[in-house]
Amino acid sequence: MSAASSLPPRAHSGNRRDEAARLAVLHAADDLLVEHGFGALTVESIARRAGVAKQTIYRWWSSKVEILLDVLIEDSDKRFPVPTQERPTADDIRRYLRAFARFLTRDPAGRVLLALLAEAQHHAATAATLHERYLDPRRAAERALLARATAAGEIAPDLAPDATMDALVGPIVYRAMTGSTIPRALVDTLVTDLLKPPSH
Numbered sequence: 001m002s003a004a005s006s007l008p009p010r011a012h013s014g015n016r017r018d019e020a021a022r023l024a025v026l027h028a029a030d031d032l033l034v035e036h037g038f039g040a041l042t043v044e045s046i047a048r049r050a051g052v053a054k055q056t057i058y059r060w061w062s063s064k065v066e067i068l069l070d071v072l073i074e075d076s077d078k079r080f081p082v083p084t085q086e087r088p089t090a091d092d093i094r095r096y097l098r099a100f101a102r103f104l105t106r107d108p109a110g111r112v113l114l115a116l117l118a119e120a121q122h123h124a125a126t127a128a129t130l131h132e133r134y135l136d137p138r139r140a141a142e143r144a145l146l147a148r149a150t151a152a153g154e155i156a157p158d159l160a161p162d163a164t165m166d167a168l169v170g171p172i173v174y175r176a177m178t179g180s181t182i183p184r185a186l187v188d189t190l191v192t193d194l195l196k197p198p199s200h
Contacts, residue, residue: 024050025057026074029067034108038115043067065119065126068112069133075109076134082141087152090197093145097168097187104176114177139165155195167194 028049032041041064047054061067080099083092104110116134120127142165149155157164168190175182191197 021050021052021056022060025052025060025067026071029064030071030075030108030112033068033115034111038119065116065129068116069129071109072112072116072134075107076103076113076138079103079107079109082138082145086148087154088145088149089152089154090149090191090195093149093155093168093195094187094191096145097172097191098184100169101172101176101182101187104172105182110176114173117173117177149195155197157195159194164194 025046028046029041032045032049036045043054043057043064046064046067047057050057057067061070080096080103083096085092104114113134116126116130120130139162143161146155146157146161146164150157159167171186171190172182175186
């Protein structure tokens with residue numbers, strides 16, 4: 001075997017560098033949004049903070065909104081994944097909503113969601129992308145969660161699934177948007193009143 005053929009494939013180190021650069025961009029966008037807000041966030045400032053070329057960012061993302069969506073999707077999946085068990089209970093849904101409340105009020109990526117929701121009110125393209133990549137897929141998983149819990153006899157909501165989820169998350173998002181705390185008692189009351197979990 002020649003010396004050249006014994007060397008490890010260069011592609012692997014390139015992939016590692018690409019992943020390190022990608023994560024640096026996501027972290028930079030997250031940090032800069034918290035520090036300066038959505039309006040002051042630019043691809044140029046993200047590139048400077050991440051230590052990458054602006055062209056590198058545009059090779060992977062078309063805009064700062066797309067970067068922030070990647071931040072949001074990855075961190076949401078880590079911090080408050082939608083429960084996937086076959087027989088979810090009202091307590092499982094309660095824990096999910098509590099994790100969502102913590103995400104909005106304590107996690108930098110929670111600020112990303114609030115910023116994108118606000119931006120979506122003024123820009124149709126942002127609204128469409130936010131729905132397509134984040135809101136709609138998560139809502140589909142939440143809808144399935146409610147359906148499984150209802151079929152298992154663990155909850156008995158009066159409202160349709162989408163209306164139920166809107167009523168559950170709406171007060172949480174509103175309090176986060178207005179800078180208010182989200183008491184555990186609020187989440188508990190929402191779950192009890194809207195899902196009507198049976199007494200055991």
